[in-house]
Amino acid sequence: MKGYFRGGLGLLLHLIFFMFAFSVEAQKLSFVINCGTNSSVNVDGRSWTGDAAAGNNVTLSSPAGIEASTSVFNGDRVYEPLYRTARIFSGSLNYTFQVPNENYFLRLHFYPLVVDGYNVNESFFSVEANGLRLVSEFNAPGEIADKNQNLPGSEAANSSYSYLLKEYFLSVESNVVVVSFVPSKGSFGFVSAIEVVEVGDRLFDDSVRRVGGNGGGGALDLGKRGMETMYRLNVGGPSIRPSHDSLLWRTWAMDSGYMINADAGTVPNTKANVTYANPNDTVVAPLAVYESVRVLTNAGVMEKRFNMSWKLEVHPGFEYMVRLHFCEVVFDNANQRVFRIFIDNKTAADNFDVYARAGGLNKPYHEDYLDSMSSSSNTLWIQLGPDPTTGSAGTDAILNGLEVFKLSRSGNLAYVETYTNVNGKKASKSLILWIGIGAGIASIAILAATWVLVFWFCKKKREENNAKKGPPGWRPLFLHGFSTANAKGSSTNYQNTNGQNGTIRTGRRFTLAEIRSATNNFDESLVIGVGGFGKVFKGEIGEGVLGAIKRANPQSQQGLKEFETEIEMLSKLRHRHLVSLIGFCDEQNEMILVYEYMANGTLRSHLFGSDLPPLSWRQRLEICIGAARGLHYLHTGSDRGIIHRDVKTTNILLDEDFVAKMADFGLSKTGPSLEHTHVSTAVKGSFGYLDPEYFRREQLTEKSDIYSFGVVLFETVCARAVINPTLPREQINLAEWAMRWQRESSLERILDPTLRGDYSPESLMKFGEIAEKCLAEEGKSRPTMGEVLWHLEYVLLLQDTWLRSNAGEEDTVASTTLDESMHTIDETGHEPVVESDDAESSSKTDESRDPLDPMVVGADEFSQMLKQQGR
Ligand SMILES: *[C@@H]1O[C@H](CO)[C@@H](O)[C@H](O)[C@H]1NC(C)=O
Ligand SMILES: *[C@@H]1O[C@H](CO)[C@@H](O)[C@H](O)[C@H]1NC(C)=O
Ligand SMILES: *[C@@H]1O[C@H](CO)[C@@H](O)[C@H](O)[C@H]1NC(C)=O
Ligand SMILES: *[C@@H]1O[C@H](CO)[C@@H](O)[C@H](O)[C@H]1NC(C)=O
Numbered sequence: 001m002k003g004y005f006r007g008g009l010g011l012l013l014h015l016i017f018f019m020f021a022f023s024v025e026a027q028k029l030s031f032v033i034n035c036g037t038n039s040s041v042n043v044d045g046r047s048w049t050g051d052a053a054a055g056n057n058v059t060l061s062s063p064a065g066i067e068a069s070t071s072v073f074n075g076d077r078v079y080e081p082l083y084r085t086a087r088i089f090s091g092s093l094n095y096t097f098q099v100p101n102e103n104y105f106l107r108l109h110f111y112p113l114v115v116d117g118y119n120v121n122e123s124f125f126s127v128e129a130n131g132l133r134l135v136s137e138f139n140a141p142g143e144i145a146d147k148n149q150n151l152p153g154s155e156a157a158n159s160s161y162s163y164l165l166k167e168y169f170l171s172v173e174s175n176v177v178v179v180s181f182v183p184s185k186g187s188f189g190f191v192s193a194i195e196v197v198e199v200g201d202r203l204f205d206d207s208v209r210r211v212g213g214n215g216g217g218g219a220l221d222l223g224k225r226g227m228e229t230m231y232r233l234n235v236g237g238p239s240i241r242p243s244h245d246s247l248l249w250r251t252w253a254m255d256s257g258y259m260i261n262a263d264a265g266t267v268p269n270t271k272a273n274v275t276y277a278n279p280n281d282t283v284v285a286p287l288a289v290y291e292s293v294r295v296l297t298n299a300g301v302m303e304k305r306f307n308m309s310w311k312l313e314v315h316p317g318f319e320y321m322v323r324l325h326f327c328e329v330v331f332d333n334a335n336q337r338v339f340r341i342f343i344d345n346k347t348a349a350d351n352f353d354v355y356a357r358a359g360g361l362n363k364p365y366h367e368d369y370l371d372s373m374s375s376s377s378n379t380l381w382i383q384l385g386p387d388p389t390t391g392s393a394g395t396d397a398i399l400n401g402l403e404v405f406k407l408s409r410s411g412n413l414a415y416v417e418t419y420t421n422v423n424g425k426k427a428s429k430s431l432i433l434w435i436g437i438g439a440g441i442a443s444i445a446i447l448a449a450t451w452v453l454v455f456w457f458c459k460k461k462r463e464e465n466n467a468k469k470g471p472p473g474w475r476p477l478f479l480h481g482f483s484t485a486n487a488k489g490s491s492t493n494y495q496n497t498n499g500q501n502g503t504i505r506t507g508r509r510f511t512l513a514e515i516r517s518a519t520n521n522f523d524e525s526l527v528i529g530v531g532g533f534g535k536v537f538k539g540e541i542g543e544g545v546l547g548a549i550k551r552a553n554p555q556s557q558q559g560l561k562e563f564e565t566e567i568e569m570l571s572k573l574r575h576r577h578l579v580s581l582i583g584f585c586d587e588q589n590e591m592i593l594v595y596e597y598m599a600n601g602t603l604r605s606h607l608f609g610s611d612l613p614p615l616s617w618r619q620r621l622e623i624c625i626g627a628a629r630g631l632h633y634l635h636t637g638s639d640r641g642i643i644h645r646d647v648k649t650t651n652i653l654l655d656e657d658f659v660a661k662m663a664d665f666g667l668s669k670t671g672p673s674l675e676h677t678h679v680s681t682a683v684k685g686s687f688g689y690l691d692p693e694y695f696r697r698e699q700l701t702e703k704s705d706i707y708s709f710g711v712v713l714f715e716t717v718c719a720r721a722v723i724n725p726t727l728p729r730e731q732i733n734l735a736e737w738a739m740r741w742q743r744e745s746s747l748e749r750i751l752d753p754t755l756r757g758d759y760s761p762e763s764l765m766k767f768g769e770i771a772e773k774c775l776a777e778e779g780k781s782r783p784t785m786g787e788v789l790w791h792l793e794y795v796l797l798l799q800d801t802w803l804r805s806n807a808g809e810e811d812t813v814a815s816t817t818l819d820e821s822m823h824t825i826d827e828t829g830h831e832p833v834v835e836s837d838d839a840e841s842s843s844k845t846d847e848s849r850d851p852l853d854p855m856v857v858g859a860d861e862f863s864q865m866l867k868q869q870g871r
């Protein structure tokens, strides 16, 4: 009776505490903003006000970009109303929230929506909040792909992310939250929704224990630092939506996928009846987190010799706060369950007895640990296991919830990983990883070009320096970007590097007025493309003559030298299969290039992702041949050869007759400066268009273009993105996936279905073989562009023969003749097809050919290739 009474009083007190706490917490301030619209939507139990609506207590800086909405939605239906709209901006944009001085969660939602004129895959921007840098060179689709690739196997297929939610903890001291978005040079940014949710001062007011120290710890001065939520897991339970965590609207994910051996932990069948022991804990986590639990599996052995282990990808070099949530739900006594906690393989706690610490059964309890990740590790292990030193009855470990927060480093949360390459230079590692993941993303290639350029320049310069035995004074100059060099210096660099110094035809110089009138004063509705450099407008540049007008982002200071280089380079190149430069405009700090207009846009747009009618097999072959000719000319048309470095289907443009032309070539793509090439992502190993060898060997040759071209060939035949993170893991990377089928001679299994019945099986077989050769592991085993070209011509002949025979005219002679001519060409090292086009390219400045014609160099491999192809 007494016991009952005491219990009843306790409950009453709890209830009072709880209600008090709840009524206080329930009044928390929150701004939930639906971006890019003036209308409100109801999602997850909250009303999201449009950022363009009046009286929403949010101020947008001006210009405020554009309001975009999408009709295609592939994400989580719950969020559809919220994510259908977004704000897109190509200049910097601030959202300003007037708030009382307090702690807040700032949440940014990014759903990569499909909008005409803006490919969000190419959007890069940075975000700051009250001076705290949150992300740099941020690309939401890339990060989503990254997250999905990190999803542990079993989860990947079911629960891949379609959007990104980033959460930050901020302490406000200026009565305002200013979220500043700044697009990367020439790019643009977007945001789908923003939340500013008051947290109060009870979420992080505990002291933390430093892992691996001498038990040292103390209060974290979070107010000064700012944090990013990396993980929030409901251990042993289902995911919890914001609407079920209605104080702070957090999302709790399932933990099972992060366990390295899920069998090590068991979810017991008890329905815990949990109540908050401390009213302050109501904000720490919802009860649902404590009700579900995972305990160390009872393997039926006396001594348990394993841990429950969670493996979490994090950014190296930062400090992390790990918050563990516990609640004893089974044992009604202390000393029943005593265990050890390891964080980052270091002992964080031993003799850990949840019952004792929480002060009873069914009482929530949490503990915070601080760990510094070394700069070489990106895996944070959280492990709970037996404590052999205890004499307790049981050594089961238990865990209910797990949160990981990244702490800012001197006002910076953005992840910038660097590595030291063999030349002792710092470069962005994440850049390389990015190339792996997002090679389909245009801007990546621009970054890549910068990187390649570094090596190329450095190598050449080293050679020069070695020859001159001069001091290596060039390096700082280069590494600090062209901007430190004067125009003359830069152009000298360029000429030395290429050994070319012929006359430069710069085309027509347009006045800004002409450009303005052609583009209707840079009318957004005339934008036909957006890339890392800026926007491309369609405009009439003469009577009835259309041009593609590429305008570098006017804010860019560094772009001038690149612009000059681009003009220099482009004006030396003239070829039927290269998009030609018509002129430029450099008035009033503008950097504008005018190219011939390509009416049918990119090859990619005709392959997938649009409503355009599918191309026939023959058309595709002709386009590949055209592109191959353009590349062959680049590789061999000048004495040193030019490596394109960015071969992909969006750089193959089609004119009104579907004649393919390579675009965006040469040195033009110097992209952002080295300091600005950092892109945040974790380690990945998949490759899109980029030659894996040149990252390993740091040697760029034309063979890297060949590799990329091989990927283009597969893309052309499969009509899918080269990296598609939405597919099952083994299919994500087209190059790998297609090679797998190609090796089994079953490429038709993954063929673009619209080609069915339209192709000669033999031509497809040969085509696949060419693509396969292009993707050879080692550059030296890959064919030259001339060889590729020649083989593609052969494939086209096979197809034409087949078409004719299908039309009734059997023609067996053609293929025999062809086989013979193949050998003749092979042995002499000449190939006939390119010459005809070179007539048109007589305007090129340097006529002298490299005596080492690549056709000759490659002859041996070529004949081998022919043999392997067999008959
Ligand atoms: C919201 O925007 C739409 C389209 O821009 C406009 O037609 C409508 O009048 C606006 N509504 C309000 C309340 O401002
Ligand atoms: C804006 O702030 C005022 C005063 O704080 C408040 O009454 C109003 O509800 C707020 N509006 C919105 C949409 O949050
Ligand atoms: C945005 O806010 C930041 C910091 O308050 C300020 O420096 C910047 O000029 C603002 N940008 C715009 C476009 O208003
Ligand atoms: C994936 O979804 C299917 C069908 O809903 C389900 O049967 C399967 O268990 C799920 N797999 C995982 C790992 O959740």
Ligand SMILES: *[C@@H]1O[C@H](CO)[C@@H](O)[C@H](O)[C@H]1NC(C)=O
Binding pocket: 011, 273, 275
């Ligand atoms: C939960 O525990 C409280 C006392 O702590 C008790 O009054 C209540 O009946 C329990 N509920 C269930 C479902 O066991």
Ligand SMILES: *[C@@H]1O[C@H](CO)[C@@H](O)[C@H](O)[C@H]1NC(C)=O
Binding pocket: 201, 202, 205, 278, 279, 280
């Ligand atoms: C709750 O938090 C407040 C403010 O941090 C603190 O003063 C108070 O002692 C806490 N209450 C309990 C029961 O821990």
Ligand SMILES: *[C@@H]1O[C@H](CO)[C@@H](O)[C@H](O)[C@H]1NC(C)=O
Binding pocket: 304, 305, 306, 307, 342, 345, 346, 383, 385, 386
């Ligand atoms: C548990 O993990 C820690 C840290 O990695 C390790 O030192 C320990 O040996 C593991 N315990 C068992 C029983 O495997």
Ligand SMILES: *[C@@H]1O[C@H](CO)[C@@H](O)[C@H](O)[C@H]1NC(C)=O
Binding pocket: 309, 344, 345, 381
């Ligand atoms: C940490 O523990 C995990 C799991 O036991 C192990 O795979 C990993 O190699 C360990 N790391 C270090 C640095 O010891």
Ligand SMILES: *[C@@H]1O[C@H](CO)[C@@H](O)[C@H](O)[C@H]1NC(C)=O
Binding pocket: 114, 119, 120, 121, 141, 440, 609, 721, 723, 724, 725, 726
């Ligand atoms: C963006 O990338 C994804 C994944 O590779 C792809 O599915 C999508 O089609 C791309 N979007 C555009 C507009 O290119």
